[in-house]
Amino acid sequence: xxxxxxxxxxxxxxxxxxxxxxxxxxxxxxxxxxxxxxxxxxxxxxxxxxxxxxxxxxxxxxxxxxxxxxxxxxxxxxxxxxxxxxxxxxxxxxxxxxxxxxxxxxxxxxx
Numbered sequence: 449x450x451x452x453x454x455x456x457x458x459x460x461x462x463x464x465x466x467x468x469x470x471x472x473x474x475x476x477x478x479x480x481x482x483x484x485x486x487x488x489x490x491x492x493x494x495x496x497x498x499x500x501x502x503x504x505x506x507x508x509x510x511x512x513x514x515x516x517x518x519x520x521x522x523x524x525x526x527x528x529x530x531x532x533x534x535x536x537x538x539x540x541x542x543x544x545x546x547x548x549x550x551x552x553x554x555x556x557x558x559x
Contacts, residue, residue, distance in 0.1 A: 459473075459477050460472065464554065465481065465484065465485075465548055466547075466548050466552075466553060466554050467551050470552065470553075472551070473550070477551065478497060478549050481548055481551075482549045485545055485548070486539075487537075487538065487539075487549070489549075492537060493537055493538075493549075495524060495528070496524075496528075496534070496537060496538075497546065497549060497550045499519060499520060499524065500516070500546055500547060500550040500552060501550050501551070501552070503519055504552050509553075509555075509556070510543070510547040510550075510552040510553050510554065510555040511543060511547075511555060512543050512555045512556070512557050513534075513541070513542060513543040513555075516534065516542065516543050517529055517530065517531055520533075520534065543555045
């Protein structure tokens with residue numbers, strides 16, 4: 449399915465909004481996906497997005513919430529590495545929403 453857009457790039461997604469082809473990701477596509485999720489990306493969001501993309505490159509998987517919190521804590525410090533902080537940035541299910549914006553597959557075992 450093609451993602452409808454009046455602004456920004458259009459990339460094919462599945463029914464949940466995850467990119468079908470990870471190579472279609474770009475910062476502009478991330479902005480558009482975030483916009484659809486009701487999120488205005490800040491530098492703090494981009495820190496998490498870069499961390500997620502690096503994690504995926506190293507492990508070939510999108511982390512679920514617990515490994516995401518642990519990785520953010522390790523890489524960005526205790527203030528950023530909490531569930532509450534990630535919920536503020538990516539409301540609902542931070543692991544799923546952040547992975548979607550980062551152009552990564554849906555984390556396995558995420559409801």
